[in-house]
Amino acid sequence: MDPTAVRERRRALILLASAELLAMSPWFSASAAVPALRAEWHLSDSGAAWLTLAVQFGFVAGTLASALANLPDIIRVRTVLAASAIGAAISNASIGWFANGIEAAVGLRFLTGFFLAGVYPPGMKLMATWYRSGRGMAIGVLVGALTLGKASPYLINAVGSADWRTNEMLISLAALLGGLVVLLLVSEGPYAEPLARFDIRQAGAVFSDRGLRLANFGYFGHMWELYAMWAWAPAMIRAGVAQSGGSPFLSELASFLVIGAGAVGCIGAGLLADRIGRTLVTSGAMIISGSCCLVIGLFFDSNPVLLIVLAVVWGVSVVADSAQFSACVTELGDRRYIGTALTLQTCIGFLLTTVSLRLIPVLEAAAGWRYAFMSLAPGPALGVVAMLRLRSLPESARIAQGKR
Numbered sequence: 001m002d003p004t005a006v007r008e009r010r011r012a013l014i015l016l017a018s019a020e021l022l023a024m025s026p027w028f029s030a031s032a033a034v035p036a037l038r039a040e041w042h043l044s045d046s047g048a049a050w051l052t053l054a055v056q057f058g059f060v061a062g063t064l065a066s067a068l069a070n071l072p073d074i075i076r077v078r079t080v081l082a083a084s085a086i087g088a089a090i091s092n093a094s095i096g097w098f099a100n101g102i103e104a105a106v107g108l109r110f111l112t113g114f115f116l117a118g119v120y121p122p123g124m125k126l127m128a129t130w131y132r133s134g135r136g137m138a139i140g141v142l143v144g145a146l147t148l149g150k151a152s153p154y155l156i157n158a159v160g161s162a163d164w165r166t167n168e169m170l171i172s173l174a175a176l177l178g179g180l181v182v183l184l185l186v187s188e189g190p191y192a193e194p195l196a197r198f199d200i201r202q203a204g205a206v207f208s209d210r211g212l213r214l215a216n217f218g219y220f221g222h223m224w225e226l227y228a229m230w231a232w233a234p235a236m237i238r239a240g241v242a243q244s245g246g247s248p249f250l251s252e253l254a255s256f257l258v259i260g261a262g263a264v265g266c267i268g269a270g271l272l273a274d275r276i277g278r279t280l281v282t283s284g285a286m287i288i289s290g291s292c293c294l295v296i297g298l299f300f301d302s303n304p305v306l307l308i309v310l311a312v313v314w315g316v317s318v319v320a321d322s323a324q325f326s327a328c329v330t331e332l333g334d335r336r337y338i339g340t341a342l343t344l345q346t347c348i349g350f351l352l353t354t355v356s357l358r359l360i361p362v363l364e365a366a367a368g369w370r371y372a373f374m375s376l377a378p379g380p381a382l383g384v385v386a387m388l389r390l391r392s393l394p395e396s397a398r399i400a401q402g403k404r
Contacts, residue, residue, distance in 0.1 A: 005190070009130045013138055015186050016127055017145035022178030023085035023119045024149035026092035026112050027055060029171045030105060031231060032153035032255075035238075035248070036164040037105075047102045049361055052231045054106045056354045058113025063121065063347035067203050072122045072339025073196040078182055081126060084118025085179030089172045091115055096168030119178075120146065121342040124323075126182075128330045128338060130189030136278060136327045136400060140270020143323035144263035149174075151259035154234065158252035193336050202337040203344055211332040211395030214386045216345050218282055219325035221383025223349035225289060225376040228356040229318050230259055233311055236300065236369045244304045254308045258315040265320030270327075277403040278324040279391035285321035286380035286387075289314060293377040297370040321383075328390075331399050 030037075030051040037043045037051075066072060072080055091111040099105040123146070124139055131138040153171055160167045207213050234255035241251045265285070273281040292314035299307045326342055333341040356376060363372040390396055 009189060012130045012186060012189060013127070013141060015181055016123060016130075017141050019081075019085070019178040019181040019186065020119065020123050020142055021145040021149040021152075022174040022181070023081075023088065023123075024116065024146040024178075025152045025171045025174045026088055027116065027150045027153075028052070028230070028259075029092060029153040029168055030055075030095065030109055031234070032157045032252075033164040033167065040164075041101055043102060045361055045365075049358060050102070050106050051109055052227075053354055053357055054109035055113035055116070056227065056350055056357060058110035058115075059117045059120075060113075060347055060351045060354070061110075062114035062117025063343045063350065066117055066121070067340050067344040067347055068200060070196060070198050070200075070202060070337065070340045071118075072125055072343060073193075073202075073337050074198055076188070076195070077122045077126050077129075077339060078186055078188060080118050081122040082179045082183035084115045084122070085175055085182065087115035088112050088119065089175035089179065092175060093169055093172035096165040096172070117343070117346075121346050122339060124326050124330070124342050125339040126186070126188065128327075129192040132191055134274055135330065136273040136324055137267070137270035139323040139327050139330075140266045140268075140273075143319065143326070144266030144270075147262040147266060147319055148260050150230065151256050151262075154252050154256040154259065158249055158256065193338075196336045199337070202334070202340045209332065211390060211393065211398070212329060212341065214390035214393070215325055215328040215332060216348070217386035218286075218328075218383045218390070219322075219345055219349050220352055221379040221381070221386065222282075222286060222321055222325065223352050224356050224379025225293060226318055226322065227350070227353035228360050228376055229289075229293075229314065229373070231357055232360045232364075232372075233258055233296075233314070236296075236373075237304075237308060237311060239369065240300050240307050241304050243301075246304055250304075254311070258308070258311045261312045261315040262319035265316035265318075266323050269320035270323055273324045273327070273403075274400055275403065277391070278328055278400050279387045279396060282321035282324050282387045283384045285317050286383045288317040289320075290377045290380035290384075292317065293373050293375075293380070297368075297373050300369040328399055332395060 034048045095108045127138050127142050156167050237254050238251040269281050329341050330338050
């Protein structure tokens, strides 16, 4: 590539990753505010769970509607992304403005998730228009950035205002800025396909194509684990630190580090996958994260520093593979409908998360943190089987320019 083209795609990488970081920051904003909401709204454990589940259900509804309508493929993807980020900002800000109880908050959290469906998959498609070689790294940077964005409410909780409503407004302002960055500064890259025509049959391609099907099965196993870990590991850390007499500041900072450390995993895995293959890297990451599922609870009653260190290892590995499943879809699917394929992949994956998210607090109440997270291990185990099967097939030659 000539130097000008290299500079242009590097600029697009930085701007788009920054926009995703900002735009996805509302995801866990209510979860981070749970301690304050327990005091102000007398929030129950069930209510706390619904603040997270509502975003997941909203995201599933948004991605399903978007995939069935081929929205990211028949409308300019940057337009979809920018408008969705602005919609998520307004929905999330409304919680800080108006919500005085769990009922209003859950409805607004659903709406926030619905709009965020137009941020995540379109962002991956937009990044793919700039990168053919190095695509695993580029999408890894994007997913790493949005991982930091999702972790940011815990950091704001630790160092920001004591008023949770003020923090909600700061997070919403960040999401608004992310949408404006895409709208004003980011364009589609040289590998963009012309706008496609509406074709509802494309929604079924994720199951009719053998290579896509296995890549998606790997992703589904990964998703069974990911959001349950992101949502409930901070609760476990808060309980463990409080039990040892530690400060709430340490809990919030540790929660940010545990989730935010995933950005390192995403970028590192992306660089590695472009060199040695996506199926190997995703399988390795799931083996590590699945092992963490099995042992993390055993450290709950030990030194909180040991608990946090292991949780950081889990945080790095649990999301490291995420971008590579999406990169596989961009390489295995019909390039005219990549947006639809990515959106449906995330739709089904996030639907699975609603089950594992609800399962963890039930198991914690029955058996404690020592055993609750063990229930997540079957997801990555099945994901490894799917990705190693994909590696053995001829279709894998199309992944990572032949590196599988």
